[in-house]
Amino acid sequence: MYNMVEINFIINGSKMTKRIKPSTLLVDFIRDDLKLKGTKVGCMEGECGACTIIIDGTAINSCMYLAININGKNVTTIEGLGTVEKPLDLVQEKMIAHGAIQCGFCTSGVVMTTKAFSEKCKNEDKIPTRDEVKKSLEGHLCRCTGYIKIIDAAEAVYKKQ
């Protein structure tokens, strides 16, 4: 057993300090220590995107990231966007409006990627083309929808904001 490491970070707006095993993967830390189960474990190889979360504005795969490297950073998971009690985030609203969800397993990842990309586009004051929208979603696998509705939903986000 190796020495535990202390990390300080912000999760969904709240400051937090934890002690963890140095080799803990971020996805396991989020689900098992923080008990935030909205982030999904899919392939654990960086292929499927189900574990996507946002760190300092950038979408990354939490299965390919050491939890200790969030020290000093700002982490957002799907729970940090909207819930049924709080108003939904625009991305979530559009996903629902376009019927872009079936089983829901890939959904939190897709939402996080679209959220990060939409913030980036907003800052650059640009509306991405459909091809750019597709490219932005290349790191996600969805076995239900056939992607069209997901891409439609994402496009609707960029047009609205």
Added chain:
Amino acid sequence: MLDFDVISPKTSHELFEVISNSQDKNYRFGAGYTDLINDLNNNLQQNLTVINLAKLNDNNFKAININENGVQIGALVTATQLLENNIIQNNYPVLWEATNSVASGQIRASATIGGNVCQASPSGDMSCALVALKAVCEIIDSKGNIREENISDFFRGVKKTSLKKNEILRSIFVPINISKNIKSGYIKVGTRNSMEIAIASIAYHFQKDEQNNVIDAGYAIGAVAPTIVFTKDACDFILGKNINSLNETDVKQFANLIKKYAKPISDIRASAWYREEVLINLSETILK
């Protein structure tokens, strides 16, 4: 379950000290972790220490610096950072396109150029572009000694490099273009469009004079041999020729010279025969 210790040096000084003190240990460097975690998951190790480069605060490792001779790219520069750099996009389209073809946005945000090079995969996209660009690896040891090596020599086999145990890749140097008139790009063929590991790829960077005669040629092939290969004979052949008006025989001859360097294997993604066909067709297409 992954189980290893992690040391996170913050300065070069701390890094060298950690490397020195770890010479009798089993250790790996971790940069963006997009290769390392898969490697470790597939091959669980005991008593492993990961030297975590993610907290290192040293611009020699982290920045893209431009000088009169070329561009020095820190090993820890991520794919996303490269894509956002206008100098790279305008002067080295081959590197920009190769980087844009790596995995997905989430992976590109973490994946570093140094990790791509040190992984020494025959299908490494950024690496393939760097071979065509005749890039030079800047390697530093735990005493601070620096050595430079052409990237083609740095690759020694599948997942093998010339790095010694007490060495680390600090940066990669790409020489400045001698002409503004360039023909440069990257083509990767896979089994689908997104998230694809190449079954064959070509990286080309031709510099031309005003009449379109080639004055400098860089051409590299990926995923068709144990390492990425610089196809020197094909490059020599095309030097001095007008690249916009090559005849059929020249194009065939060029492709044949490339074929010599290919030693493809058959695997689950493609047969050796198919890889070679793709390589030849791609090589001819870019000259037509």
